[in-house]
Amino acid sequence: xxxxxxxxxxxxxxxxxxxxxxxxxxxxxxxxxxxxxxxxxxxxxxxxxxxxxxxxxxxxxxxxxxxxxxxxxxxxxxxxxxxxxxxxxxxxxxxxxxxxxxxxxxxxxxxxxxxxxxxxxxxxxxxxxxxxxxxxxxxxxxxxxxxxxxxxxxxxxxxxxxxxxxxxxxxxxxxxxxxxxxxxxxxxxxxxxxxxxxxxxxxxxxxxxxxxxxxxxxxxxxxxxxxxxxxxxxxxxxxxxxxxxxxxxxxxxxxxxxxxxxxxxxxxxxxxxxxxxxxxxxxxxxxxxxxxxxxxxxxxxxxxxxxxxxxxxxxxxxxxxxxxxxxxxxxxxxxxxxxxxxxxxxxxxxxxxxxxxxxxxxxxxxxxxxxxxxxxxxxxxxxxxxxxxxxxxxxxxx
Ligand code: FEO
Numbered sequence: 033x034x035x036x037x038x039x040x041x042x043x044x045x046x047x048x049x050x051x052x053x054x055x056x057x058x059x060x061x062x063x064x065x066x067x068x069x070x071x072x073x074x075x076x077x078x079x080x081x082x083x084x085x086x087x088x089x090x091x092x093x094x095x096x097x098x099x100x101x102x103x104x105x106x107x108x109x110x111x112x113x114x115x116x117x118x119x120x121x122x123x124x125x126x127x128x129x130x131x132x133x134x135x136x137x138x139x140x141x142x143x144x145x146x147x148x149x150x151x152x153x154x155x156x157x158x159x160x161x162x163x164x165x166x167x168x169x170x171x172x173x174x175x176x177x178x179x180x181x182x183x184x185x186x187x188x189x190x191x192x193x194x195x196x197x198x199x200x201x202x203x204x205x206x207x208x209x210x211x212x213x214x215x216x217x218x219x220x221x222x223x224x225x226x227x228x229x230x231x232x233x234x235x236x237x238x239x240x241x242x243x244x245x246x247x248x249x250x251x252x253x254x255x256x257x258x259x260x261x262x263x264x265x266x267x268x269x270x271x272x273x274x275x276x277x278x279x280x281x282x283x284x285x286x287x288x289x290x291x292x293x294x295x296x297x298x299x300x301x302x303x304x305x306x307x308x309x310x311x312x313x314x315x316x317x318x319x320x321x322x323x324x325x326x327x328x329x330x331x332x333x334x335x336x337x338x339x340x341x342x343x344x345x346x347x348x349x350x351x352x353x354x355x356x357x358x359x360x361x362x363x364x365x366x367x368x369x370x371x372x373x374x375x376x377x378x379x380x381x382x383x384x385x386x387x388x389x390x391x392x393x394x395x396x397x398x399x400x401x402x403x404x405x406x407x408x409x410x411x412x413x414x415x416x417x418x419x420x421x422x423x424x425x426x427x428x429x430x
Contacts, residue, residue, distance in 0.1 A: 034098055035208050037070065037261060038253055039190045040165075044095055045069040046083040049204045054115075059228055060328045063221060064204030067115055068257045070194060071098055072187065075164020076105040080185060080194050081257055085118030092122055101127050106161065108169065109134040110196035111182045112141035116257050121146050133161065135173055138181035155183070157243075165189070170249070174198065174240055176233040191252035198237070199269045201225050201259030211264035218260060222269060225258070226276045227335035228328050231365045234277035241274055279369040282336045285311065285429065287319040289343035290352045295377030295409050296345045297321075302415045303341055303375065303404070306422020311430065323354040327361065334362060334370075339400075339429045341422075342392060343375040346384030351376075351391075359391030371428055372397035375404035375421070382407070400428040 035043040045068040054061045067083035069091065077099060083091045095101065101123075109117055109132050120142070124130070131153045134142065139152045155161075155171040162168055167189035174182045178197040185194040201221035205213050230237060254262040254269060262269050285307050291297040300319055307317045320330045334340055344355040372392040376385035385403035393399060404421045406414040 034071070034094070037255060038192060038263070040073045041187070041190060041192060041255075042071050042073075042098065043068060043208055043255075043261070044071045044079075044091070044098060046087045046091060047204050047206075048084070048087070054202060059202070060326050061202040062326075063202065063217065065202040065258055066204055067118075068255065068259075068261075069119075070255060071095070072163065073099065074167055076162070077103050078106045078108060078161075078163065078169065079104055080108045081110055081116045081196065082119035082123065084115040085121075088119035088122040091119045092126070104130060106130070107132045108185050108194075109138055109142060110185055110194060110257070111179060112138045112145060113179060113197075114145060116196065117142060117145065120150075121148070124148065124150055133169075133171070135181050135183050137175070137179075138183075141179065141181045163187075172244070172247075174236075176236040177240060178229060178233070186249060188249075191250045193251060193254045193266075195254055196257045197229070198240070198256065199254050199262065199273065200256035203259040205260060208261055209264070210260050210262045213260055219272070221259065222272065223276065223335070224328060224332045226273070227332045228365070230277075231335065231367060234279075234368075237273055237277035241270060241277075244270075280335065281338045281369065282316070283311075283314055284316040284318065284333070284337045285339040285341065285425070286330075286333045286337040287317070287341045287343070288322050288330060288334070288355075288358065289319070289375075290321055290323045290345075290354050291377075292345050292347070292352070293409070295406065296343045296375070298410050298415060299375050299377060299404065299406055299418045300341075300343050302410075302418035303343075303422040303425070306419035307339075307341075307426050308422075309419070310423045310426030322358045323352070327358055330358065331361060331365065335367065338371060339425060340370055340372045340392070340397060341375065341425060342372065342388045344384045344388050345376050346378040346380070346382050349381055349383055351384045351387050355388060356391070359388070359395065363391070363395040366396060368396065370397050371400045371425075373399060373401040373403070373421075373425055375418070377406045377408070377410060379408055401425060
């Protein structure tokens, strides 16, 4: 089913209600996702992006109901990742030779994925493509948002920014527009998407937003490649991206832990008690089991935090696998300007807490206290030390 966006622009994408894991198994999509493709029918007919490969045939069948494929003049590939380029293989079998407008880097990634020598038309920032009816497409390279090959495409006359991954959300919804969906759900998904996908590229985000402001182009609609289209106050998501890309923090302390026999869990609960007593109600103090919680949701909470306290018992002279896994993911996301400390219960060798601290250091966090350790099941004296530990950590961020 297609949906009208604005003027002669329609959404011809795919709503994926079922997907629960994206990027293989790496990203949880509790609310599904969408792969947004847009069809422009001015004097020239243009298709912007496609859909994920499993939906290629369905996409083309639907597209044929909207337009005679031979009448498509141009294809724009804003980004080659297969959630957006996945139907190109099927499409180009039907209309070989049609020009594909993309960045030079995208010619490499598209050839790398599909091993075809399609009619690539390389564009750079500021290049324009006439659509007729007094309207044009303006291309804006956007490297690292989300791959080196990414670009934005802006449509004059309708003032639509087709931003591809940037400003997206993994959020399936029967309403395609931001003013028609639950605003809290929408912002939660937009933030999760930023925290888990775009954080490492925050300085590119800041540069791109500054460049966009300098272009001084009117903006009525931001049409990303995932989730809803921002048509009501589209600048709101640009403003949020400015905040999120600026080493974002809220008044939040997050405790992440795992446990075997509840010793480290008891420590976590008492560190939370010390933090809450010292930080007061203005602060959120949250605690998550990394074995039981959703990794990407926990990472979103880390993204929001000024202080991260991570705890793990010792096993086999190391740490439990869920903790080492999430610490590695946090390292890759390169969060900035966060304070941290480690803790853990142990029975024998006891390296766990120190190894967690090493993981936090590798992630670039500022360690504000020596690791808190408790031998065997923590007794009341140990738990009081944990509450004091929480109190001391609180002083480092107040
Ligand atoms: Fe939605 Fe980077 O692909």
